[in-house]
Amino acid sequence: xxxxxxxxxxxxxxxxxxxxxxxxxxxxxxxxxxxxxxxxxxxxxxxxxxxxxxxxxxxxxxxxxxxxxxxxxxxxxxxxxxxxxxxxxxxxxxxxxxxxxxxxxxxxxxxxxxxxxxxxxxxxxxxxxxxxxxxxxxxxxxxxxxxxxxxxxxxxxxxxxxxxxxxxxxxxxxxxxxxxxxxxxxxxxxxxxxxxxxxxxxxxxxxxxxxxxxxxxxxxxxxxxxxxxxxxxxxxxxxxxxxxxxxxxxxxxxxxxxxxxxxxxxxxxxxxxxxxxxxxxxxxxxxxxxxxxxxxxxxxxxxxxxxxxxxxxxxxxxxxxxxxxxxxxxxxxxxxxxxxxxxxxxxxxxxxxxxxxxxxxxxxxxxxxxxxxxxx
Ligand SMILES: Cc1ncc(COP(=O)(O)O)c(C=O)c1O
Numbered sequence: 001x002x003x004x005x006x007x008x009x010x011x012x013x014x015x016x017x018x019x020x021x022x023x024x025x026x027x028x029x030x031x032x033x034x035x036x037x038x039x040x041x042x043x044x045x046x047x048x049x050x051x052x053x054x055x056x057x058x059x060x061x062x063x064x065x066x067x068x069x070x071x072x073x074x075x076x077x078x079x080x081x082x083x084x085x086x087x088x089x090x091x092x093x094x095x096x097x098x099x100x101x102x103x104x105x106x107x108x109x110x111x112x113x114x115x116x117x118x119x120x121x122x123x124x125x126x127x128x129x130x131x132x133x134x135x136x137x138x139x140x141x142x143x144x145x146x147x148x149x150x151x152x153x154x155x156x157x158x159x160x161x162x163x164x165x166x167x168x169x170x171x172x173x174x175x176x177x178x179x180x181x182x183x184x185x186x187x188x189x190x191x192x193x194x195x196x197x198x199x200x201x202x203x204x205x206x207x208x209x210x211x212x213x214x215x216x217x218x219x220x221x222x223x224x225x226x227x228x229x230x231x232x233x234x235x236x237x238x239x240x241x242x243x244x245x246x247x248x249x250x251x252x253x254x255x256x257x258x259x260x261x262x263x264x265x266x267x268x269x270x271x272x273x274x275x276x277x278x279x280x281x282x283x284x285x286x287x288x289x290x291x292x293x294x295x296x297x298x299x300x301x302x303x304x305x306x307x308x309x310x311x312x313x314x315x316x317x318x319x320x321x322x323x324x325x326x327x328x329x330x331x332x333x334x335x336x337x338x339x340x341x342x343x344x345x346x347x348x349x350x351x352x353x354x355x356x357x358x359x360x361x362x363x364x365x366x367x368x369x370x371x372x373x374x375x376x
Contacts, residue, residue: 017044034340038353041238056273071272083220088249092267096210096236097125099246107171107204115148121181157193164201171204176212176222182346183312183319191226214238218315243274318352337369
């Protein structure tokens with residue numbers, strides 16, 4: 001059988017990884033400033049993570065959600081206390097799209113409404129409602145286009161208010177910081193207006209923290225830079241450091257009902273163990289403080305590079321904007337300098353999403369390589 005080829009592939013075959021490095025079959029070492037698309041939080045193959053997951057696999061890897069799983073409770077408590085979101089309930093699933101799908105479904109169940117407000121250039125995943133609220137017609141099939149979605153520009157609260165007044169909106173969904181779209185984000189004033197307008201109209205405010213969460217922005221969740229309290233928060237990527245897991249954090253004011261949401265694999269023993277281990281390591285290695293320190297260092301080091309026209313994002317979720325398309329630069333970084341970076345819908349933006357444990361030395365390596373390529 002052949003693969004269903006939907007991904008354009010770089011000619012690199014990683015076979016092992018450690019910390020901030022990925023190695024191919026010839027043992028060539030690549031500096032990972034991409035984190036496999038913002039997924040690697042605590043670093044590749046962290047010793048404690050590998051040990052904990054291996055031990056769990058020997059005990060029990062999976063059983064269904066029809067029996068007690070104390071690891072889910074442990075994860076919920078730890079996530080609540082580390083993120084400062086104690087007043088939420090946790091529903092576990094398997095991916096970012098699934099987390100958003102469940103968040104939107106919940107908002108629709110509870111409000112009895114179905115229209116959603118999303119924002120220009122958003123990305124929320126590729127499943128039914130998640131892709132419908134993603135601002136990319138190319139990845140929306142006719143079946144997805146049946147959903148009622150209104151896309152608005154970021155940072156125009158009057159337009160949001162006008163839409164909410166119509167009374168048919170179930171949810172507003174917004175990324176803490178846009179990822180795939182290219183690192184644009186709402187201002188604090190805009191987030192506060194959204195919170196107020198949603199509260200006033202009984203509309204659910206859903207913060208998609210799938211990419212911007214788990215410390216990547218320098219706060220546990222990116223919305224925490226703006227001091228708001230969403231009704232629902234979705235998370236995935238960094239949560240399992242590569243082990244597939246997603247989570248929906250649901251405000252305590254929303255009551256669950258048996259059967260309302262569900263999944264076979266979500267919250268299984270291995271996934272919970274991975275997620276608990278990530279939180280333990282984030283805490284013991286003080287990774288969020290580290291993100292802020294190395295992010296400041298990164299920004300200082302790239303400041304003199306005149307070809308960079310604008311820097312977007314926060315923490316270790318950064319976008320370097322040039323006045324030319326970066327596809328060739330990205331390719332040269334991988335093939336010649338052995339450094340992975342990311343791209344986005346904004347073709348002039350180079351995305352930086354390294355494991356949160358990246359060091360200043362590793363940042364120096366990138367800066368030297370980037371300067372060399374830009375000055376060629
Ligand atoms: C903000 C955001 N939401 C949702 C998703 C979808 O996550 P997944 O690919 O795990 O379904 C992504 C993936 O890139 C994302 O960046």
